[in-house]
Amino acid sequence: MATASRALGNYGRVSAETRARVLAATEQIGYRPNSLARSMITRRTNSIGVVCADIASPFFAGVVRGITDEAKRAGFDTLLVNTDEDVATEREAVALLMDKRVDGLIVSAADVREVEHLAGAQERGTPVVLIDRISSMLDADAVTVDDVAATEEAVRHLLGLGHRRIGVIAELRIEREADWANLLGPDLDRDRGELNASAARLLGYLRAHRAAGVPVDPSLVCRTGSYDVGGATEAARALLTRTNRPTALVTIDNVMTVGAFRAVRELDLDLPGDLSFVGFDNLDWTTLVRPALTLVEQPMHEIGEQAARRLVERISGDDQEPRRILLPTSFLVRGSTAAVES
Amino acid sequence: MATASRALGNYGRVSAETRARVLAATEQIGYRPNSLARSMITRRTNSIGVVCADIASPFFAGVVRGITDEAKRAGFDTLLVNTDEDVATEREAVALLMDKRVDGLIVSAADVREVEHLAGAQERGTPVVLIDRISSMLDADAVTVDDVAATEEAVRHLLGLGHRRIGVIAELRIEREADWANLLGPDLDRDRGELNASAARLLGYLRAHRAAGVPVDPSLVCRTGSYDVGGATEAARALLTRTNRPTALVTIDNVMTVGAFRAVRELDLDLPGDLSFVGFDNLDWTTLVRPALTLVEQPMHEIGEQAARRLVERISGDDQEPRRILLPTSFLVRGSTAAVES
DNA sequence: GCCCGCTGCGATAACGTTCTCAGCGTGACC
DNA sequence: GGTCACGCTGAGAACGTTATCGCAGCGGGC
Numbered sequence: 001m002a003t004a005s006r007a008l009g010n011y012g013r014v015s016a017e018t019r020a021r022v023l024a025a026t027e028q029i030g031y032r033p034n035s036l037a038r039s040m041i042t043r044r045t046n047s048i049g050v051v052c053a054d055i056a057s058p059f060f061a062g063v064v065r066g067i068t069d070e071a072k073r074a075g076f077d078t079l080l081v082n083t084d085e086d087v088a089t090e091r092e093a094v095a096l097l098m099d100k101r102v103d104g105l106i107v108s109a110a111d112v113r114e115v116e117h118l119a120g121a122q123e124r125g126t127p128v129v130l131i132d133r134i135s136s137m138l139d140a141d142a143v144t145v146d147d148v149a150a151t152e153e154a155v156r157h158l159l160g161l162g163h164r165r166i167g168v169i170a171e172l173r174i175e176r177e178a179d180w181a182n183l184l185g186p187d188l189d190r191d192r193g194e195l196n197a198s199a200a201r202l203l204g205y206l207r208a209h210r211a212a213g214v215p216v217d218p219s220l221v222c223r224t225g226s227y228d229v230g231g232a233t234e235a236a237r238a239l240l241t242r243t244n245r246p247t248a249l250v251t252i253d254n255v256m257t258v259g260a261f262r263a264v265r266e267l268d269l270d271l272p273g274d275l276s277f278v279g280f281d282n283l284d285w286t287t288l289v290r291p292a293l294t295l296v297e298q299p300m301h302e303i304g305e306q307a308a309r310r311l312v313e314r315i316s317g318d319d320q321e322p323r324r325i326l327l328p329t330s331f332l333v334r335g336s337t338a339a340v341e342s
Numbered sequence: 343m344a345t346a347s348r349a350l351g352n353y354g355r356v357s358a359e360t361r362a363r364v365l366a367a368t369e370q371i372g373y374r375p376n377s378l379a380r381s382m383i384t385r386r387t388n389s390i391g392v393v394c395a396d397i398a399s400p401f402f403a404g405v406v407r408g409i410t411d412e413a414k415r416a417g418f419d420t421l422l423v424n425t426d427e428d429v430a431t432e433r434e435a436v437a438l439l440m441d442k443r444v445d446g447l448i449v450s451a452a453d454v455r456e457v458e459h460l461a462g463a464q465e466r467g468t469p470v471v472l473i474d475r476i477s478s479m480l481d482a483d484a485v486t487v488d489d490v491a492a493t494e495e496a497v498r499h500l501l502g503l504g505h506r507r508i509g510v511i512a513e514l515r516i517e518r519e520a521d522w523a524n525l526l527g528p529d530l531d532r533d534r535g536e537l538n539a540s541a542a543r544l545l546g547y548l549r550a551h552r553a554a555g556v557p558v559d560p561s562l563v564c565r566t567g568s569y570d571v572g573g574a575t576e577a578a579r580a581l582l583t584r585t586n587r588p589t590a591l592v593t594i595d596n597v598m599t600v601g602a603f604r605a606v607r608e609l610d611l612d613l614p615g616d617l618s619f620v621g622f623d624n625l626d627w628t629t630l631v632r633p634a635l636t637l638v639e640q641p642m643h644e645i646g647e648q649a650a651r652r653l654v655e656r657i658s659g660d661d662q663e664p665r666r667i668l669l670p671t672s673f674l675v676r677g678s679t680a681a682v683e684s
Numbered sequence: 685g686c687c688c689g690c691t692g693c694g695a696t697a698a699c700g701t702t703c704t705c706a707g708c709g710t711g712a713c714c
Numbered sequence: 715g716g717t718c719a720c721g722c723t724g725a726g727a728a729c730g731t732t733a734t735c736g737c738a739g740c741g742g743g744c
Contacts, residue, residue, distance in 0.1 A: 003693055005732060012733085013692055035441045036382050037730035040699045045378070047421070047442070056407040056643075058400065065398040068424055077438060079389070080422045082410055096419060099377045100389070229626065258626045265630060284571065284600045285627030288607060301398075345723055347702060354703085355722055379700035382729045 008033070039101065048311060049097035051081045051090060051107040052131075058283055059254055059300055060108070063131060066304020067106060074312045076103065085110045085227065091117045098126060104311040108132040112196050127314035131307045134324060136194045141314065143307040143325045147197050150296045150329040151204030151252060152211075154278045157294075157331065158248045159212045162340040163276060167220045167239045167246035168205050169256045170198045171227040201252040220246055224256070232259020233266075240267055240275070247276065247340050254281035257295070272338035282332060291335025299327055350375070381443065390653060391439035393423045393432060393449040394473075400625055401596055401642055402450070405473060408646020409448060416654045418445065427452045427569065433459045440468060446653040450474040454538050469656035473649045476666060478536045483656065485649040485667045489539050492638045492671040493546030493592065494553075496620045499636075499673065500590045501554045504682040505618060509562045509581050509588035510547050511598045512540045513569040543594045562588055566598070574601020575608075582609055582617070589618065589682050596623035599637070614680035624674060633677025641669055 006012040007022035014022075025031075039045045048071055052060040068078045079102060081093040087110045094117045097105060104127045109115055112135040118128050119138055130142035151168075158166050195203065202221065209216045222239050224231035232255060239245065240263055249264075251257040257279040269275050271291055279286055279295035286293040306325055348354040349364035356364075367373075381387045390413055394402040410420045421444060423435040429452045436459045439447060446469045451457055454477035460470050461480055472484035493510075500508050537545065544563065551558045564581050566573035574597060581588065582605055591606075593599040599621040611617050613633055621628055621637035628635040648667055 002695075002732080002734095006693090009732075013690095015692060018692080032437070032441055034382075034443070034730050036378050036387070036443055037699085038732075040376075040378050040382065040701095040730085041732045043699085054407065055397065055410065056400075056403045058398075058403070061398045061400070061403040064422075065396065065424065068397065068422060072423075077442065078422050080406075080410060080420050081414075082407065095374075099374055100419065101376070101378055258630065261630055265632075283627070285625070285630065288600065288603055288627065289631050290607075344703075344725080348723090351702080355720095357722065360722085376700050379729085380702075382700085382731090383702045385729085 043101075045101045045103055046075055047077045047079055047100075047102050048104045048106060048308070048315075049079045049081065049094075049100070049102040051083055051093045051097070051105065053085045053108055053110070054082050055080060057255065059132075059281055059298070062300030063304040063307075066301035066306075067308045068304075069301075070305040070308035071312070074308070076308075076312065083110050087111045087114045094118065094121060098124065102126065103315045104128070106131055106307050106311055109135055109138075112194065113137060127311060129307045129311045129314070131303060133196050134200075139322050141307075141310045141322045141325070143303050143310065143327065144197070145298045145303065145329050146326040147200035148204040148207065150298075150331075151201040151250065152208045153204075153329075153331045154250055154296055155205050155208035156212070157333065158250070158276060158278065158337065159208060159214060161248075161276065161337065163246075163248040164214060164340075165217065165220060165244070165246040166205075166209075166248045166250060167222065167236075168202065168250045168252065169222050169224065169232055169236050169239070169260045170202050170252045171231070171256060172198050172202065172223045198252050205250065224259070227255065229255055229259040229262065232256045233262045234259075236260035236263035237266065240264070240269065248278070248337070249275055250278045251280050254279075254283060256280065257286075257293075261289070261293075271336045273341070276337040276340070278337060282330075287334070294334045294337040295332055297330040297332055299329075302327060385443075386445055387443050388417055389419045389421055389442075389444050390446045390448060390650070390657075391421045391423065391436075391442070391444040393425055393435045393439070393447065395427045395450055395452070396424050397422060399597065401474075401623055401640070404642030405646040405649075408643035408648075409650045410646075411643075412647040412650035413654070416650070418650075418654065425452050429453045429456045436460065436463060440466065444468065445657045446470070448473055448649050448653055451477055451480075454536065455479060469653060471649045471653045471656070473645060475538050476542075481664050483649075483652045483664045483667070485645050485652065485669065486539065487640045487645065487671050488668040489542035490546040490549065492640075492673075493543040493594065494550045495546075495671075495673045496592055496638055497547050497550035498554070499675065500592070500618060500620065500679065501550060501556060503590075503618065503679065505588075505590040506556060506682075507559065507562060507586070507588040508547075508551075508590045508592060509564065509578075510544065510592045510594065511564050511566065511574055511578050511581070511602045512544050512594040513573070513598060514540055514544065514565045540594050547592065566601070569597065571597055571601040571604065574598045575604045576601075578602035578605035579608065582606070582611065590620070590679070591617055592620045593622050596621075596625060598622065599628075599635075603631075603635075613678045615683070618679040618682070620679060624672075629676070636676045636679040637674055639672040639674055641671075644669060 004022050006014045007019040050064060050067055055061055055064060071078050079097060083090040090110045098121055105121055106129050108131050112133050115135050115138040122128055128140045130140055132144055134142045134144055206216060222235040224235045251260045271277050279293040282295060282297035286295055346364045348356045349361040392406060392409055397403055397406060413420050421439060425432040432452045440463055447463055448471050450473050454475050457477050457480040464470055470482045472482055474486055476484045476486055548558060564577040566577045591602060593602045613619050621635040624637060624639035628637055
């Protein structure tokens with residue numbers, strides 16, 4: 001038994017002859033080791049847990065694909081859980097995955113402030129890599145896109161085209177109402193670790209304005225009531241039907257893009273004549289509408305790959321300082337933005 | 343130890359008092375049972391394996407969401423693997439999942455003819471539920487959409503509008519070239535168990551023609567070279583630029599829809615004036631283009647739910663005859679189809 | 685010729701549960 | 715008062731691996 005184990009695991013000392021015999025035998029009876037038993041003793045399961053908001057969202061679907069690709073390459077498989085951005089669900093999911101003894105966790109934290117359960121996982125020796133959001137309350141690797149720069153570039157582009165009234169449709173789940181006032185406040189240079197992705201992207205919007213010396217009209221930044229297409233449509237509709245409506249509209253993720261674009265269609269606005277429009281995430285359909293959408297592209301697959309790679313390194317014993325990997329976005333200028341009519 | 347186990351698992355006989363003591367103790371030290379050890383003895387892992395072509399595809403993303411929702415409800419979690427429609431990868435994946443001792447498997451078989459590894463899993467006691475495709479070579483439950491009826495309805499609609507030359511863009515990976523001739527042959531009523539989804543959908547196209555007494559021009563059914571957007575674009579471009587081009591175009595899944603629609607855009611065809619267009623899968627963007635796309639809608643989430651439910655029943659010991667669950671599609675008539683100009 | 689070291693292998697503990705079984709105490713019935 | 719039944723508990727096996735350890739055998743050096 002022990003010898004067989006050594007032969008298969010080839011560690012320790014086994015003569016070439018016996019090894020061959022063992023291999024032949026296992027081959028013949030179709031022996032497959034029981035990975036549960038193995039995991040018990042090695043304390044490694046070779047699987048990682050992925051907890052994301054919603055796999056049906058194209059963004060997470062792309063990221064998860066990247067994760068699974070890289071994980072498989074490294075010999076890990078992937079347990080998938082959806083949270084719908086609910087912290088309680090996330091907590092349960094993490095507990096469950098820990099019970100299943102995953103070797104590591106990749107998570108898009110529902111609330112970047114409520115991360116004790118993630119800290120708990122780390123303490124128990126399970127490395128955690130954050131995706132899509134950074135949390136300053138957690139000392140963990142994080143792979144995100146440079147959210148601030150992304151929208152900053154988009155808004156700079158619009159400002160350069162002469163736009164002065166630029167609307168933004170953002171889902172901003174406000175943990176504390178005070179933060180909201182704070183966000184629009186003067187401190188635009190603070191660390192973004194306490195910001196979720198949408199807040200960080202809004203920050204880019206604000207910074208671009210400041211850099212250009214253009215004042216921000218707070219009534220142009222729209223918080224959607226709920227994080228879904230319908231909420232975004234409503235918010236955009238309200239914004240686009242008011243007197244003195246913006247000449248340009250920026251969305252901050254693909255759900256907001258669909259929602260806002262729906263409002264544009266309903267109101268039968270002409271792009272880019274009536275309105276310049278900037279989308280988020282380079283999905284297939286954005287080149288299929290007329291005009292094609294100018295947008296911010298995130299390297300979804302790469303986000304996943306990098307996160308998985310980082311996690312595998314951690315699992316393999318890397319204990320350097322946690323890193324924040326900021327991947328660059330691409331700003332793709334297509335037909336939906338143009339110089340403001342004067 | 344044994345008593346504690348009984349108290350927690352509440353089976354066997356334990357006095358109320360001891361149970362309370364045990365519960366208190368576990369509470370205090372934050373005891374969490376090791377599910378590996380438990381699984382070893384119970385031979386149940388409470389996890390299921392999902393092997394699909396590509397989680398980044400909106401169809402599978404939606405289905406997998408349905409699976410995870412239902413699985414979680416039943417206390418299972420989900421191991422996810424992508425195959426990219428490659429049988430060898432699928433075989434490996436199944437072997438891996440079996441090693442991990444999943445309680446059941448949900449798989450969209452890459453090749454409905456090569457399913458011995460799935461039969462093997464069944465033999466070893468791991469139930470298998472197929473999704474999106476049926477295999478007559480495997481005695482397993484399957485949850486699909488009524489593929490034949492879906493395209494049959496779509497084509498009937500077009501025929502009713504007076505179209506006589508209806509193109510179809512289908513990815514038809516042909517396992518044996520003979521089958522291709524066979525598919526267009528006279529035997530339209532055979533069991534669809536040996537057909538993958540795209541072949542079954544093509545069958546609906548053929549049947550609708552036969553029912554209407556309209557002959558099929560084989561040159562209008564296009565096999566894409568590869569299963570991707572680019573392949574579909576090329577095929578559609580070729581079809582739409584030939585002399586005597588079709589007056590209507592039917593696509594057979596969401597990838598083909600994007601690809602074909604891209605060709606329509608390139609060629610700057612007017613919908614539905616120059617061409618009537620039928621898409622597949624009711625994705626958000628299909629209402630965002632002008633005109634909105636007439637299409638076949640699949641209940642993606644429900645496919646996943648039903649598959650998971652069926653699998654859980656099997657795991658719980660149900661051993662009735664395998665069932666083929668055919669979910670109905672919805673045909674949504676929107677703006678991209680119209681009566682043929684006469 | 686003896687001893688030492690090295691090689692190969694089997695016995696055995698360990699991982700953390702569940703489950704079976706036997707034993708023990710107590711109460712009731714004969 | 716004895717016996718039987720029953721409720722509860724703890725000891726121990728089992729699940730299938732890996733890891734440690736000691737032992738046997740053998741060759742070489744002194």
